[in-house]
Each structure stands twice: as structure tokens, then as C-alpha cells.
Amino acid sequence: MVQIPKQQPAQRSVPTSADVARLAGVSRATVSYVLNNTSAVRISEPTRRRVHEAARELGYVPHAAARSLRAGHSRMVLMPTPEIPMGPLFSRFFNELQWALSRFDYTVVQYASLGLTGEDAARAWAELRPVAVLAPDASALNPRGVTVLKRSGARAVFTLGPHRVEGAHALLMDGRRVGEAAALHFLARGRRTIGVVVPEEAGMEPFSRPRLEGVRRTVERARTAGASVTELPLAYEEASATRLAARCRARGIDAVFAYNDEYAMLLMRALQDDGIDIPEDIAVLGSDDLMLGRLLRPRLSTVRIELPSGRGLAELVDRVVRDPGAEPEVHDVLGADVVHRESS
Amino acid sequence: MVQIPKQQPAQRSVPTSADVARLAGVSRATVSYVLNNTSAVRISEPTRRRVHEAARELGYVPHAAARSLRAGHSRMVLMPTPEIPMGPLFSRFFNELQWALSRFDYTVVQYASLGLTGEDAARAWAELRPVAVLAPDASALNPRGVTVLKRSGARAVFTLGPHRVEGAHALLMDGRRVGEAAALHFLARGRRTIGVVVPEEAGMEPFSRPRLEGVRRTVERARTAGASVTELPLAYEEASATRLAARCRARGIDAVFAYNDEYAMLLMRALQDDGIDIPEDIAVLGSDDLMLGRLLRPRLSTVRIELPSGRGLAELVDRVVRDPGAEPEVHDVLGADVVHRESS
């Protein structure tokens, strides 16, 4: 029995527009005209058909790199992926923004430049020659990085997060607003000894610090007699929560802003197990308005965070791309308001 | 007073290696040799310095597209982003895989080809000429799409998800395993009237269907007298859960596999509010082993899903890239086992 070579892929090399031209019996120029529907040039119907047919037969797919090399620009919007998996809130925002940008005919690409930060990261991104970069704060983009990107042809550089960076437009998500809303809520309800949970997990400082700071600032400004703010480190595990619950009781804390709903749930459980009544003894406030908060008993009060519509942001990005000369703009895109339920 | 134009960016065009060569007083070839540390060629130290300095001064960043165009290949691994935001489990897996691949010197790019599926999506991906594609199931990659990708030079095409696709390697995540584990758990504990929650939210079928099917299949095979399986549609909102709780009671259901921990929490709350005792009257099982499940009362039993290490998968991808001729492999990468706590 003859041994038949199994699946000889023949590994034909990738078909190019020259191959299509050859097969269709026309020039590469004609192929380009036909496949791009170039309006400045009229190609006869029979020729069009032959070209299309040849392309289909060969399974021709244009080479994006070659195209944008020639064009001198691309419509790639680069969104470096943050190292930390984002919660549902932020990831929905990301998805929406992506979708909106794609409506503007941008190609959104998330690029994982893992380990790189600041200028190094910027250089890695710049190699891709994106027309715009939307950098989450965690990428630690700095002013020099912004310069690198602009020099390499990026027409719009945005940061997304709590900080702004010189030279770049900013979609400023000022976490202090969240802390502020929480603090006002507590003060208005007569709470005075306020604790603020700060996650111990690495990489969350950019989000947790501003919230703490917002609480601090608000309490100071209010000049309410006897009001104080205590930082409460908490790891995302029960043992840590148990210890923290004891500490809350010991320090006479009567209100806790728990960073977000998940940490709030963790702490609430520990407090309740410690015999503390919520909200009677200690008021608890989460944030992000997750479904799970509504399911707790008592139902969790929370700071609802409002992110802007992807549609609007996509418009903004597009506007800057069209007019790159303009001064960097700072857009305060974070809204925060308290949803009062039963835990506070 | 003279009006000074504010910030004249002079918008020099992007510096190329030719600019660097000019400034350093050498040829483009030399620039390339120096910046790439080409070992086959020895360049004198003074020249090296001059080149590096010129590159720094101009803020030169190489053009990735031009480079890979010349090279004829890239090290880009394309991971089309699924339309649905993934939970923490899956997103951790994604991150890990990305990190591992970057250790192998691959450039991982997530490309949002929103709205496109099947062959159209494949064509859009192929334009980027990735060396490998890891396509989540939701992208609906089909055999023709696989062909398109291979024809365009992709040396490794993987699908990630519950289905496999002809011609592509598969990291098969067989959700039936999850259902199977759940069913065995219930049957072993004497439960007979089993309900399976199926989320009503769009786009979750690829995950929920197999789980249901796994339960069904396992119960059928067990041939346990009187055992039955009921499909329980549930939207992620309290009202829907309330209705479902009533339905559970009415149908005499004594065990519910709730799709995941979040739906489980939602349903558990509704059942308890309806006066049903868990696990006495109805046993509840979630999946994903989220922290939140441990915090519920009773503590939620859950199906722990084990995804493979990113490291191992990166090795696999690399192996296939090196030897693209091999037959497509199917790797069963989903482990499922029940973590028994208090709700079952």
C-alpha cells in the first residue's frame, strides 16, 4: 500500500496583489483600483469581474502593514491593556468606547506591553504608529512618553485615569469625587469617625488613593467637630476582614467607605459576624453599584460611578485626530453619587 | 505687544532611519546594524555612539510595519476580543496567557473586530498578518475562516471555547464538564428534581448551553429513578429571580445549579426571601468559586473551574508556530470539581 503524504499543505506563499493581477491578466494598479473601488478611475465591468474572481480564487487578503506604510498613516487607535483585570464597570466602558470608535472607522487595538511603563512603553507603542493612543493610567505614561508618541506621528494622545499628564489630553477620572460623595453622605447622617478601606492588593493605589484623599479633603473642609478619617488596609480575604472588623470596633469607627461593593461585602460579613449591627453601629458604603450589593442584607448603599458615553468620547478622539494642533484638553468624566439603601 | 504664536509644534515629519543616518553621517545600513545589534557585522565603537546619539536626539522609533513587511513575517499573536466582558476567571486566564506569550517574545494584540463574525472576521484579522490567532468561540470562526487565515500566513490558529473548528487547533473548554460535576454532586446527595439556571442575557448561550447539556447527559446516564432536569431561564435582576423562586417551589425542585456564583447569589436571595431553606429544601450550587460565594450564608457550594496555565499554553502555541504542518490538536483544557460548602 502506497504511503500517501498526509496533508501536503504545499505551503504556497501568501498571495499578493501581483498574483491577483497575473491571474486576472491586468496590472497591479488595476487590481488596486478595483478592490478599493477608487472613484477617480473608471474600470470596465468585465475587468472588475475578472479581478474580483481572481482575488476570490486565490483567497487574496490585502496586507494592512504594506497599505499603511504606503499611505503614511493608519486608523489604528491603540489602547494599551492595563495589567490589572478591570471590574465590570470599567470593562463595559472600555467595550463601549471600542465599539463607538469602530463606528468612526477606527481600528481599535489593545496592545499588551507587559512590564513596560513610562517612556519604554510609549516607545513600544510608537513602533506601531497608531493615529491615537488611549492610555490607562496604570501604564504610567509620562510627558516624555507623550513626546515620543507625538514625534512618531500619533495625532491624539489621551490618558484615562486619575492623573493627567503634561502634553496629553486627559479623560480625567478623579477618584476624589467618589470619596467626596461618600464623605458628604456620612457627615450628613451624623457619622464622625470615618474609616476608609484601602485594598492591599498591588496595583490598586491609583484608584484607592484618590478616594481616600477625597474623603480626607471633604472632611477637613467641612470642619465638622470631632470628625476624623482613618485609613483601613484590607486584603481581599476573609481573615483580613475579620481582623479589620475587630479593629473597627476597637477604634470606635461608626462609618466605613469600603472602596467598592466587593470589599464592602467582605467587610460587612466580618462586621456582622463580630456582632456589629449595620447600619446602627457602623454604616457601610460601597461603590460601583453592583447587583450583588442589592442582594445583601441590609441592602448595600453604594456610590454609583458614572462614566461617560463611549459615543461622546469617540467623537472627542476623532475631533482631536482631525485637529491635532489644539491645546490638550482635560475632561472630567467621572460622576459620583450615592445610592442610599439600607447599610448607611 | 507682539502676538507670539502659541506652541508652534513645527510638526516635523516623523524621523526615519535615513534621518538618523544623515545626522550621524553614516548610511542607513549602518544605522540598522547598530540599532539591531547585528552580530554578523562589526561596527566601530565611535560610529555606534554617533548613531545612538543621533537616534536619541531625533527621538527615532523604528516603524514596526515597515520592519515586518521587509522581514516577511511578524511575531504578532492576535486575540480577537470577545464582545461580552468576561468574568474575573476568564479575564485572569487571558491576562496570564498574554503574559506568558510575551515571555516567548510574541507581541500580543487584541483586536476588536466588532460586529464581524466567521469568514468576514477572519479576513479582517488576516490583513494584520498575525503569526498566530487565538480566537474565542464567540467570534464564530468557521472552517473557511481558518483557511483564510492560513492562506494569509498564520502559522497557528487556535479556537478557545466550547466548540472546535475544523482545521484549527482547539483549546476546548467543554462546559458539559461543569454541568456533569454539578449533576454528580446532586445525585450523590440524593437530590432528584434538578433545576439548571440558564441566563437570559444575550450572548451567553455558548457557555450556558453546554452546562445544561452536561447536567442532562449525566442524569440520563445515571438512570437514577425519578431524576429529572428542568431548564430555568433567569435574567440578572431581582424581579426575575423572585418569579423563578416561586416557580422552583411550585415544581418541587430540590436542587439548582445556578450557572455561576453571581446568578446563584441572586437566586439564593430570592429563595430565602420566599421562605425556602437552603440547603434543606433546595440545594444551590454556583460555579467559578468567587470570593463572594464564601461570604454568603449559607456559604455557597460551587463548581471550581480550572483553566490551564498560561505558561503551558504559550509553549503549545509556540510549538505549533514552529511546526505548522502538524495535524490540528484538541486540548481539553477545562477542569471542573465541586467545592462543597454549605448550600448543598
Add this chain to the structure above:
DNA sequence: TTGAAAGCGGTACCAT
């Protein structure tokens, strides 16, 4: 040790 030049896959100008 360095430079000249070809060529990767497209596009668009200028002829024909």
C-alpha cells in the same frame, strides 16, 4: 568597517 541597492506589498501619479 561601511555603503549602495534591491525588494517586501501596496497606492497613486502620469502616461498611453
Add this chain to the structure above:
DNA sequence: ATGGTACCGCTTTCAA
């Protein structure tokens, strides 16, 4: 209505 061709930025022989 089509074809010839220069060129985008970079790498890599081959010569000098």
C-alpha cells in the same frame, strides 16, 4: 480604460 513606476521605511546581501 489601463499600465508603468516611484515610493513608503526598513533589512540584508554583496561590494568596496
